[in-house]
Amino acid sequence: MSGTESHVDREEDYRFLHSMLMERKIHMLFKIHERLKRFEKRSPAPVREDSSSLALDLAEELMNQGWGDEVKELFALLSKPHFKTLLSVHDAVAQRDFEPALPPVPDDALDDDEDSVKIVSLVKTNEPLGATIRRDKSTGAIFVARIMRGGAADKSGLIHEGDELKEVNGVSLEHRKPKEILPLLARSKSEVKFKIVPAFCEDEVPTDKEKLFVRALFDYDPSEDPTIPCQDAAVAFQRGDVLQILSTEDETWWQARRAEDSDSRAGLIPSKELHERRVALQRPAALFKPRTVKPPGDDPVFPVTEDVDYRAITGIHVAGLRRSFRLGRKSSWAKEAARFRRWSAGVHGSICPPTYIEVIPYHREPKDRHRLVVLVGPSGVGVNELKRRLLISDPDRYGVTVPYTTREKRRQESEGVDYHFVSVHMFEEHILDHRFIEYGSHGGHYYGTSLDSVYRVMAEGKVCLLDVHPSKIKRVYTSEFKPYVVFVKPPRIEELRLTRRRAKFVCDEEDADPVRVFSEEDFVDMIDLAETMETQYGHLFDQVIVNGDIATAFREVRADLERIYEAEVQWVPADWTCSPPAKARRSCSHLAGWI
Numbered sequence: 001m002s003g004t005e006s007h008v009d010r011e012e013d014y015r016f017l018h019s020m021l022m023e024r025k026i027h028m029l030f031k032i033h034e035r036l037k038r039f040e041k042r043s044p045a046p047v048r049e050d051s052s053s054l055a056l057d058l059a060e061e062l063m064n065q066g067w068g069d070e071v072k073e074l075f076a077l078l079s080k081p082h083f084k085t086l087l088s089v090h091d092a093v094a095q096r097d098f099e100p101a102l103p104p105v106p107d108d109a110l111d112d113d114e115d116s117v118k119i120v121s122l123v124k125t126n127e128p129l130g131a132t133i134r135r136d137k138s139t140g141a142i143f144v145a146r147i148m149r150g151g152a153a154d155k156s157g158l159i160h161e162g163d164e165l166k167e168v169n170g171v172s173l174e175h176r177k178p179k180e181i182l183p184l185l186a187r188s189k190s191e192v193k194f195k196i197v198p199a200f201c202e203d204e205v206p207t208d209k210e211k212l213f214v215r216a217l218f219d220y221d222p223s224e225d226p227t228i229p230c231q232d233a234a235v236a237f238q239r240g241d242v243l244q245i246l247s248t249e250d251e252t253w254w255q256a257r258r259a260e261d262s263d264s265r266a267g268l269i270p271s272k273e274l275h276e277r278r279v280a281l282q283r284p285a286a287l288f289k290p291r292t293v294k295p296p297g298d299d300p301v302f303p304v305t306e307d308v309d310y311r312a313i314t315g316i317h318v319a320g321l322r323r324s325f326r327l328g329r330k331s332s333w334a335k336e337a338a339r340f341r342r343w344s345a346g347v348h349g350s351i352c353p354p355t356y357i358e359v360i361p362y363h364r365e366p367k368d369r370h371r372l373v374v375l376v377g378p379s380g381v382g383v384n385e386l387k388r389r390l391l392i393s394d395p396d397r398y399g400v401t402v403p404y405t406t407r408e409k410r411r412q413e414s415e416g417v418d419y420h421f422v423s424v425h426m427f428e429e430h431i432l433d434h435r436f437i438e439y440g441s442h443g444g445h446y447y448g449t450s451l452d453s454v455y456r457v458m459a460e461g462k463v464c465l466l467d468v469h470p471s472k473i474k475r476v477y478t479s480e481f482k483p484y485v486v487f488v489k490p491p492r493i494e495e496l497r498l499t500r501r502r503a504k505f506v507c508d509e510e511d512a513d514p515v516r517v518f519s520e521e522d523f524v525d526m527i528d529l530a531e532t533m534e535t536q537y538g539h540l541f542d543q544v545i546v547n548g549d550i551a552t553a554f555r556e557v558r559a560d561l562e563r564i565y566e567a568e569v570q571w572v573p574a575d576w577t578c579s580p581p582a583k584a585r586r587s588c589s590h591l592a593g594w595i
């Protein structure tokens, strides 16, 4: 009432308004309105449309039963006028009886020469029609170019791609340009009537029942895409967004909607082929020169820089939190990778730039083990620091793997805490049995992270934090581990300089001092290597955390890991499932093959 004071002059008007607003019925209406709004969001669908007749049948059945107490009670309930009315309203809503009835088609509408003309009347709502039109340059005829899946035109099932539009609301479209047609549509009030010459392929099977979901591996902003056929019909997305693909009939523009908007109309997104073509065109020819360089990450054995006591650096010792086995990162591999960054970006990008990866929903059951969390990033970026903070923040929840080594146990070390100390023979047997996710040699000794150590942490009911080179993710990229991959990315060089002023890091065996402060070259290498990793393995990353300020980065990682733990549905690669739905598999076979 306080808001009405300035508008109401007369005392009696004020009293009238007041009494009206205080009416119980008005309050009930508001409540109903709020309730409906809430339900609208959940998009409820009726189970059936004939509940009234079902209730009648049931009441008849009950009459033939003995008159036990429950039967009597149910019969009385079904006979109540309120209940009957409720069911009949329910059926009316289910059958959409509330929509305005369309007037009958006028007789003269069909006196056209063409015998295949059809008249389509659609009830006009606030929703756009969900169709695009085009003009045939030679004949001037107007055709339906595209029907958006889930839009009003699609739902009607009466208008199809390729249909020729002859009239809109009785106005002939002859010699009209597409832009003149919009005002014709806007002018109509409650219904829009089209005269159409149908296209031939009317019996085309609608694809919108197929549930094909993909995760986008690149950002797409239609407002910056001059080639999009219709700005308003496009869907913008960011890397990581999950989209439902509703049509791949057009090889250039697919139709999709966001997975969370399951009721919305589909929009256009660039097809896999289109995006690949675009990326290929962006790359200068000089970058395509093939060079036979094998990424050192694929070598079975390569140098390890290991054995720096973390206590000395961090003052904290946590079992298993040794320097990781992202082997030799600071030495040959890192530098080589940086050197060939441009080449590899060109080659990999040209062969298969990240587009979309098919995903399926995964609903975690309480009995399911936690997903394996894989942290990757260039050397020195702070992977271990984040791992250490996670462990300290909740040691009951997080665990890390204990590495294997063939070197002698030192006095202060314990078996199964710092390392598993094994013989060379045993280590090599493990290698042959493919039990290592990652291994290498340093100073004449083997070091490695075994699958067994991951199983051990998972069996304790903990979230296992694994820190490997991204080339090793494929070893655990299975439904058994359901890895959640977090890429730790360096910030811009200015921020690196600022935040790492006092940080010390472990460098390789070529350096005189194995623990030293970061140099300018280290920062450049770190950024270069991060770019290489993103180009080559970015399609495997579920999350990218920029490690500028360590406290912020840690908060983000922790919140993200908590979020996936609590999420009702998580999207995981379809490849992880053993028996994918045949339909979906068929329709997206061309999306697979990302590892």
Ligand SMILES: Nc1ncnc2c1ncn2[C@@H]1O[C@H](COP(=O)(O)OP(=O)(O)OP(=O)(O)O)[C@@H](O)[C@H]1O
Residues within 6 Å of the ligand: 313, 323, 324, 326, 329, 330, 377, 378, 379, 380, 381, 382, 383, 384, 385, 386, 499, 500, 503, 504, 505, 506, 547, 548, 549, 550, 551, 553
């Ligand atoms: N955001 C940050 N701000 C300041 N110092 C940081 C930050 N992140 C990490 N550091 C410090 O940088 C050093 C290197 O970090 P860390 O050892 O975690 O790197 P890493 O990615 O595990 O690399 P590597 O595996 O080569 O050791 C450590 O001293 C760590 O405390």
